[in-house]
Amino acid sequence: EQDRLLPIANVGRIMKQILPPSAKISKEAKETMQECASEFIGFVTGEASHKCHKEKRKTVNGDDVCWALSNLGFDDYSDSLKRYLIRYRDAEGERANQNKAAGGGGGSGGGGDRDDEVDAPPLPFSFNLMDKRRN
Amino acid sequence: MRQPGAYSKLLSGGVSGKTGPHSLPLARIKKIMKKSSEDVKMISGEAPIVFSKACELFVEELTKRAWLITLQGKRRTMQKDDVASAVITTDIFDFLVNLVVEDRNNSTAAVAANKLG
Numbered sequence: 001e002q003d004r005l006l007p008i009a010n011v012g013r014i015m016k017q018i019l020p021p022s023a024k025i026s027k028e029a030k031e032t033m034q035e036c037a038s039e040f041i042g043f044v045t046g047e048a049s050h051k052c053h054k055e056k057r058k059t060v061n062g063d064d065v066c067w068a069l070s071n072l073g074f075d076d077y078s079d080s081l082k083r084y085l086i087r088y089r090d091a092e093g094e095r096a097n098q099n100k101a102a103g104g105g106g107g108s109g110g111g112g113d114r115d116d117e118v119d120a121p122p123l124p125f126s127f128n129l130m131d132k133r134r135n
Numbered sequence: 136m137r138q139p140g141a142y143s144k145l146l147s148g149g150v151s152g153k154t155g156p157h158s159l160p161l162a163r164i165k166k167i168m169k170k171s172s173e174d175v176k177m178i179s180g181e182a183p184i185v186f187s188k189a190c191e192l193f194v195e196e197l198t199k200r201a202w203l204i205t206l207q208g209k210r211r212t213m214q215k216d217d218v219a220s221a222v223i224t225t226d227i228f229d230f231l232v233n234l235v236v237e238d239r240n241n242s243t244a245a246v247a248a249n250k251l252g
Contacts (some may be wrong), residue, residue: 003166010159014191015198028215033194036231040193041164042171043230049174060180069189073227077192084188086183
């Protein structure tokens with residue numbers, strides 16, 4: 001049931017890129033990393049979701065995830081991610097402005113409450129570049 | 136019209152710089168988030184994006200720590216137990232201990248976990 005795990009190719013690639021070129025990684029090590037990454041997502045999401053619940057908000061947003069990371073001891077990630085989020089929002093803002101300037105409609109509507117069925121707003125790059133779908 | 140400048144700011148090196156804006160599939164991340172708890176109802180568009188970066192950082196950190204253990208064993212191939220040992224010896228990875236130690240009677244990881252017990 002692969003839906004609950006991140007793709008092993010992507011996980012393996014991240015591992016490989018942080019290690020020296022001569023390093024080898026066993027398949028089991030990659031599989032263990034897949035499991036750990038999913039557990040990490042669940043763990044942090046649970047914390048973020050709990051906060052939203054207490055504050056009577058329905059939508060878990062990027063700031064909630066950053067907060068949860070910090071709360072769970074992942075401070076280093078939290079700082080790096082806050083900067084990432086700011087740059088992402090800037091880029092989204094620029095894109096929305098370009099859309100307006102071009103007289104086009106559409107646009108992503110930014111963050112905030114989002115319909116459950118809607119995926120992340122479309123990005124200029126195809127972020128599925130490295131995502132080998134297996135359906 | 137695509138403006139390359141808008142997104143190149145995000146590609147600040149590291150894995151993201153090489154593989155494009157996100158190295159992990161956002162739809163999959165979203166699925167995993169939703170499965171994690173019944174409380175999770177709605178997820179903003181940004182949350183999976185933040186997680187794609189966070190997971191990258193997480194995998195990088197756990198990998199580096201596991202690699203140190205591989206090297207201590209004078210090996211060049213990272214094994215599952217190296218990852219397990221890295222989990223056990225890192226406080227913030229406590230939430231993973233039960234995941235990596237299946238067999239508490241055997242394996243070096245289980246022995247280490249028992250010692251820290």
